[in-house]
Amino acid sequence: MELNRAASVVKKVGPWAWWRTWWQRQSPNRQDRFANLAPVAAVVLFLAAIASAFWYLRVEEIEREQEAIKRDVEYAQQRLRLRLLERQEQVMRLARDVSNKEIRPDQFLSRAEAMVQQYPEFMSLTWIDDRRRIIANQSVSSISPSQHLRAGTVLKVSETESHFSLARDLMQPIYGKVDADADKDAQMAVLQLHSPLSNDQGRFSGVILAEYTMEGLLRYGIPTEVLAKYAVALQDGKGHLLAGQTIPGRIALWSLLPGSDKPNNDYEVPVSPVGNDLILRAQAWRTSQGLVGGGLFWLVGVLSVMTAWMLIGNWRHTRRRIQAQKALVAETNFRRAMENSMLTGMRALDLRGRITYVNPAFCQMTGWSESDLVGAVAPFPYWPDQDRELLMTRLEEEISGQHSAGGFQVRVKRKNGQLFDARMYVSPLIDATGKQTGWMTSMTDITEPNRIREQLAGSHERFTIVLEALDASVSVAPLGSEELLFANKLYRLWFGQNTQGHLRLVQQAGASHAADPMDEVDDMVGLPTESLTVATSENAEIFVSELGKWLEVRSRYINWADGRLAQMVIASDITPRRQAEELAAQQAERAQTASRLITMGEMASSVAHELNQPLTAISNYCSGMISRIQAKQVKEEDLLFALDKTARQAQRAGQIILRIRSFVKRSEPNRTLSDVSAMVSESLELAEIEMRRRHVRLSHHVAARLPQLMVDPILIEQVLINLMKNAAESIDNANRSPGQRQVELRIVPKQIDKQSVVEFSVTDTGKGLPPEDIERVYEAFFSTKVEGMGIGLNLCRSIIESHQGRIAAENLYNAGEVTGCRFSFWIPVETTLTTQQPTGVNE
Structure with missing residues (x-):
């Protein structure tokens, strides 16, 4: 319904009039919010447009590069395939001659030597019978003597065994790759071709083993223009490098886009007839600067940064002004709320002693309204009649600046005639220019604190009477000092007015807890491991020879009224109990006898x-x-x-x-x-x-x-x-x-x-x-x-x-x-x- 109503309004008054109407209906805060978001939205849209344009151009460039590398790699793969097929045909022709017994081992060596010298990708040609015994072998001179397959030896069981058996079973040429670890030459990976031999009855009689070097296949099988343009490499099915070179870390950020599963600057295809065990991979060398190297890119970039910087600066300036405005409003509201909610009464006087301001707390204390007090001069309505002369003197001292920093206590009369005690503090009232315009007076009702203070004084008196009447000695002294903070009557009777008795009790009590004198202890052995003020009391029974009494001493660490850490010692006379214990021990001894x-x-x-x-x-x-x-x-x-x-x-x-x-x-x-x-x-x-x-x-x-x-x-x-x-x-x-x-x-x-x-x-x-x-x-x-x-x-x-x-x-x-x-x-x-x-x- 609301959408239909808005659409009808737009049709009647037009879009601009509707927009103006909608804008005027918003509150100032919402208008500031929308105005604040507009520069941000403009900057975001502008940056998005620039990024989209460059992304589109980069995608076009990537597609062109991908098509070019794909075309060149497939051409190189065809050339390498044709060369492998040609070498395979020559090896099979040699195998037919051996099978037909048209050549002897010495003739095989001469023909193999000619093929190895004519075609540098060949590493060796070997004639192997059906018992894996090497009949003849011709290898290039560049390999080490340990890698030569000598005639009369038996082919060692290795990865070549599976290729040999497969050629025997299928009676077809079989390709097999030998890694560098499998060969004696750790620097060379070899591609093997097993071409089967057959006798007159068509049975398997051995193989002609041709070994290609991966480096030779790459150098002589790949066109030179492809090698010059790309980083070409031969890899196995697991991605291990066999020959050539790769460019590490050339994965572009564009390849992370949805739908792209590999880097955009390389392409790989399997090499026939070897199959998936031999992969041809090419990576394009970057020879151009691309878009980033163009002057147009930098011009657009600089203009975009300047535009974004100005928009952001304008947005930040607007935002700071709005924040300052909000802070001013919040500060004003906070001060007003604080004045209205505080329990301290505030009163402002001008230099002539006239009341210019009172807060609600002051009015609530006195019972007079703001209109009754603002503009009033002495004597004020809340002054008691019997104290007017004293209060007038106080007011003159206040106006003349002769006030005490600790304030002064007065009596105040409420509108209903009730009196209460108050304490007033006076301070100068300074305006924004630093000029004094009057005096600010704060007033606090201290009737209840006075009552509590009187109760505390009475409670302290009763507490002192109880401690004085105890039949135990109580003393308190700070740590590391000889000052006696408190001592009751019995302590003064036993030990006098000094701390010597307190320290003696602490020393003897600590000695009663001491360990074997041969044990090694530190100076802090007498202190509890936890916080002193929460440690449990320590009890000890000592004999004081000066008094002729046994005393039970209990000590505890406390925080004194002034914040100092003190030790309280309570000593009780346990002489009758000790005498009873000794009597009981004597009775027990008599019982034993x-x-x-x-x-x-x-x-x-x-x-x-x-x-x-x-x-x-x-x-x-x-x-x-x-x-x-x-x-x-x-x-x-x-x-x-x-x-x-x-x-x-x-x-x-x-x-x-x-x-x-x-x-x-x-x-x-x-x-x-x-x-x-x-x-x-x-x-x-x-x-x-x-x-x-x-x-x-x-x-x-x-x-x-x-x-x-x-x-x-x-x-x-x-x-x-x-x-x-x-x-x-x-x-x-x-x-x-x-x-x-x-x-x-x-x-x-x-x-x-x-x-x-x-x-x-x-x-x-x-x-x-x-x-x-x-x-x-x-x-x-x-x-x-x-x-x-x-x-x-x-x-x-x-x-x-x-x-x-x-x-x-x-x-x-x-x-x-x-x-x-x-x-x-x-x-x-x-x-x-x-x-x-x-x-x-x-x-």
Whole structure:
């Protein structure tokens, strides 16, 4: 419908009137856009016309060149074909004479020599029989002796073999190309002609092999006018150069046009009768300058460039003017929008103190309209009555230029009589010529900031009160400075008003985290690897001798109010807690001693029986010696023997008592590098007493070359004796037969979680543990025995864990029946000294 309406309008008023009407209907922006695009369209159309004209002329020239090269190449191909056919006919005539036995080998050599000398394209002529034996050969003298085919030799199997077989099968002349790589002469490619021979019965009797040089065929088979005009080359079917020359990189841009599949300056055709294995290719030499070398081309080019340059310059000038106009409009709109949207009130005064401009924010703040304020003089309507004298003084100072750069605070009255706090800033108002025309005043409502400031002051006061009332010392100091930024009451009570206490706490806390003094560390070892302000707090427990207190020190890096990086240190008094820990450690030590006493109490009858043997022996030896002395029947040797036996038995009793005393006596924990074999031997001496009483056989295995362990040997012996005693009791309670009453102790090295450890295991043949109680046997005061106290195994676990080890128990099964129990624990080889002591007891 709109198109029909436009067409009817064009018919009524004419095209020019319609164009003028359409142009007037467009907006100014659209008219500027169309006017801006017109020069661009003109330049594009002009350049397109010039490019099309030159492209048309170039296409015409290419077509003429292509027709000329095609015609010349086909003529050269015909000449080369005729020469090959002539040489083929001569070779076939020679082959017929050989087949009819009209010539002998010596006559063949003379005729071949004449042909080679007469026709230089021949490289050699060879007579080959049906067994591939060379009868005679005539070659040109220019080839190397190694390439001569000698009479009496057999033709080597190569690519020539296929051509020889094909000529034998078809009984027709066969052409075959031999590449340079296939020949001994790496500089020459050869074309072979196999002409078959037949005997009297018509059977195959050999071939006459004629070899042409590709260079000879090119030189003597191609007309000289073609060779002078083009770069002529002979190629194989794969495009490899056999003879002649080519022009690399002569592919014209015009060949990239649609419909063109090869360069326009060359042409190639197959050479008959050889076929597609031999291609004749010619490339035209460029002898003329073409269109680019003509003066008309350069004249048109210069005029085109000047025209395009002027059109583009005019377009750019128009575009810059339009952009400047748009920027001016945008800047005006932006400033107006900024003034209307900003929350800061703006007021302009002339040099006499009259208001000349106010923005909407100023009107919104005061409640007065622009018409009420513009043109007003002091006193202004928004001045409070009680502050008029002060504000009048301020206005006089403002007009005289005596204003502060930081502004001043005043009270402003709204139209409804409400007052609010405001801060005003004054600056000179300069026009475009650089002359001062008045003063510009900006006003900001600071009622809410004042309220927030008061709240912050109150919050800071409450915060200070809380920090002052803390039972921990809090201090903040910048890094690399001795200034104390903050210190609460407890810090001042402990360390005074300087930073010496803060630095001492940081130094001692860092020393508590330090590694082995033999390790090499750098100066930044105390700093966290991540950003200081996001690093986690560092805790340390130190003893301050001046205060006689244990303090827990926590430090953290913070950004201070002024942007400096500071360190905050919080120190809490943990002296009561440390005293409680020491008391707990003492209680744990007493529990260990009590456990050993209980163990020895349970083994009292066994120990008494063990001591009874040496004491009885001593008594018997003494009685016997007395009797024999009284009867005066004793000899000195017998007396010495009896006294020696008595001393040994007394020594044995003393060793048993000494071992019991060293096991049950109370001593301070002493971790040293201890030998595993020595600890096992000490524990076996006491455990075997209980084993013999219960008729249990004890076997042990200690691996060779075990490393030393950093342990308390008495505690480890206590664990081993407890486990072996429990194993003997389990066997006794299970009423095992004499053959099944045995306990095995094994100590072997192992790797657990990529850590070298020594594993101790005690295996018995008792009735094992109830499955539901395996995880509970280590709990305090839990026991699977009726008379058990429930402290032994808990104490064992505490001792092992204090040495950074682990203890475990498992039942042993045979076809679903429990056949015993295995308790094992391991201790790491490389362990650090620790002050932690076992705090629990269990069995």
